[in-house]
Amino acid sequence: xxxxxxxxxxxxxxxxxxxxxxxxxxxxxxxxxxxxxxxxxxxxxxxxxxxxxxxxxxxxxxxxxxxxxxxxxxxxxxxxxxxxxxxxxxxxxxxxxxxxxxxxxxxxxxxxxxxxxxxxxxxxxxxxxxxxxxxxxxxxxxxxxxxxxxxxxxxxxxxxxxxxxxxxxxxxxxxxxxxxxxxxxxxxxxxxxxxxxxxxxxxxxxxxxxxxxxxxxxxxxxxxxxxxxxxxxxxxxxxxxxxxxxxxxxxxxxxxxxxxxxxxxxxxxxxxxxxxxxxxxxxxxxxxxxxxxxxxxxxxxxxxxxxxxxxxxxxxxxxxxxxxxxxxxxxxxxxxxxxxxxxxxxxxxxxxxxxxxxxxxxxxxxxxxxxxxxxxxxxxxxxxxxxxxxxxxxxxxxxxxxxxxxxxxxxxxxxxxxxxxxxxxxxxxxxxxxxxxxxxxxxxxxxxxxxxxxxxxxxxxxxxxxxxxxxxxxxxxxxxxxxxxxxxxxxxxxxxxxxxxxxxxxxxxxxx
Ligand SMILES: Nc1ncnc2c1ncn2[C@@H]1O[C@H](COP(=O)(O)OP(=O)(O)OP(=O)(O)O)[C@@H](O)[C@H]1O
Ligand SMILES: [Mg+2]
Numbered sequence: 161x162x163x164x165x166x167x168x169x170x171x172x173x174x175x176x177x178x179x180x181x182x183x184x185x186x187x188x189x190x191x192x193x194x195x196x197x198x199x200x201x202x203x204x205x206x207x208x209x210x211x212x213x214x215x216x217x218x219x220x221x222x223x224x225x226x227x228x229x230x231x232x233x234x235x236x237x238x239x240x241x242x243x244x245x246x247x248x249x250x251x252x253x254x255x256x257x258x259x260x261x262x263x264x265x266x267x268x269x270x271x272x273x274x275x276x277x278x279x280x281x282x283x284x285x286x287x288x289x290x291x292x293x294x295x296x297x298x299x300x301x302x303x304x305x306x307x308x309x310x311x312x313x314x315x316x317x318x319x320x321x322x323x324x325x326x327x328x329x330x331x332x333x334x335x336x337x338x339x340x341x342x343x344x345x346x347x348x349x350x351x352x353x354x355x356x357x358x359x360x361x362x363x364x365x366x367x368x369x370x371x372x373x374x375x376x377x378x379x380x381x382x383x384x385x386x387x388x389x390x391x392x393x394x395x396x397x398x399x400x401x402x403x404x405x406x407x408x409x410x411x412x413x414x415x416x417x418x419x420x421x422x423x424x425x426x427x428x429x430x431x432x433x434x435x436x437x438x439x440x441x442x443x444x445x446x447x448x449x450x451x452x453x454x455x456x457x458x459x460x461x462x463x464x465x466x467x468x469x470x471x472x473x474x475x476x477x478x479x480x481x482x483x484x485x486x487x488x489x490x491x492x493x494x495x496x497x498x499x500x501x502x503x504x505x506x507x508x509x510x511x512x513x514x515x516x517x518x519x520x521x522x523x524x525x526x527x528x529x530x531x532x533x534x535x536x537x538x539x540x541x542x543x544x545x546x547x548x549x550x551x552x553x554x555x556x557x558x559x560x561x562x563x564x565x566x567x568x569x570x571x572x573x574x575x576x577x578x579x580x581x582x583x584x585x586x587x588x589x590x591x592x593x594x595x596x597x598x599x600x601x602x603x604x605x606x607x608x609x610x611x612x613x614x615x616x617x618x619x620x621x622x623x624x625x626x627x628x629x630x631x632x633x634x635x636x637x638x639x640x641x642x643x644x645x646x647x648x649x650x651x652x653x654x655x656x657x658x659x660x661x662x663x664x665x666x667x668x669x670x671x672x
Pocket of ligand 2: 203567
């Protein structure tokens, strides 16, 4: 295989945190090369160095290229682009009020006289569309398109800038299985077209299915680079985490108790037409996990927000432990016994502009033991945060660190550990394991089961069908703002849930 890029001996510190201690990576022409590793292992940092967003403290990067090799100690984004490198980030970076076309050409507008040559740009977008299965609607605004389509726009944008090397940082974390399958088709056709692809993911089954080679990182160090044909998921997990991981096994049968959450015929305005809730009713009992399955954008986010008090309800009622809460504020709902892991850690779960201890006390700072006579006890806050972070192995475990310095998965663990720490009677868990590594998935799923065993009612919303099937006692499927069926764990499988998810009524579903 022809080596295209080699990164050697890469070191990078952020203050006294060593993000990379001995990073190594090599990329061959026309391969799909995955990078796996625990949260905070340094995957994103290594790739941001390759894309010129961070300068390494030590190490070298060699480009083999046609015109002779070139070795550099760091890159600028401009230099990276000139070497044909493009990156789709873990958190999307599109302007939501602008159209697909405007986002693609931003900063690289094709000129025609003094104007912009829109026709040329559109032709180019359509060309990518047919060459690589990258269908997008160039006139649509970003805010009106699905995550899957937004991701295709991100890919087109970097191809438009001439990328031959495409870095995708956890592209499937926000995708449904169907959208992910579509993305893999795109990656394969780009590979056939001679592009080289770097793929970061925590989903090891995807990694095994799509990669030619796999690099494992741990604690900022390169552990191994393997041929995917010669390794296995258990081996990868062991190399990543340093121990065996066990995700299987079903929990003991549910012993549901009294009704904790009762949603009755709610109608809620939607982000989009298809996602408005049209008469949703459900109950979650003490000691059970009710899973909500569905293709993204069919009202799951609206349901979570309506339950949490973040979105107004037009009609219908919500009761928590028998008390009507549909007009209560989020804080009042928390006081009435609700905790909430929101689906988006960045915009809803964390205040990224403050430190971690403040993020831990954000809904408890008014009360003892955190506050007494109107004064916040910072030491107590630090202690609480530290305890919760240790329980979920947040790295680095520093309550004084700024929230935005955490890696994606560690930020998610902060939100989960805070919300699960309240031992609330009702837990609303939306995408609880999004972006976390396999060891932490094991931990978070274990904690959800423990919450159920101590008698909490859990409403689990996840676009990961495997997760829904693994954890739920009952599964409600949403389609176009309605619940199209509720299945018991014993009668649900990927096939019948999948059918309901695409709007096909199943014959054997129980009453709603
Ligand atoms: N801008 C920054 N400031 C301070 N620390 C940082 C910064 N960026 C990353 N780090 C730290 O560097 C380490 C590696 O982070 P990185 O984002 O590369 O991890 P990752 O492997 O991508 O993890 P994840 O799977 O959670 O996304 C982490 O400990 C993180 O907290
Ligand atoms: Mg990352």
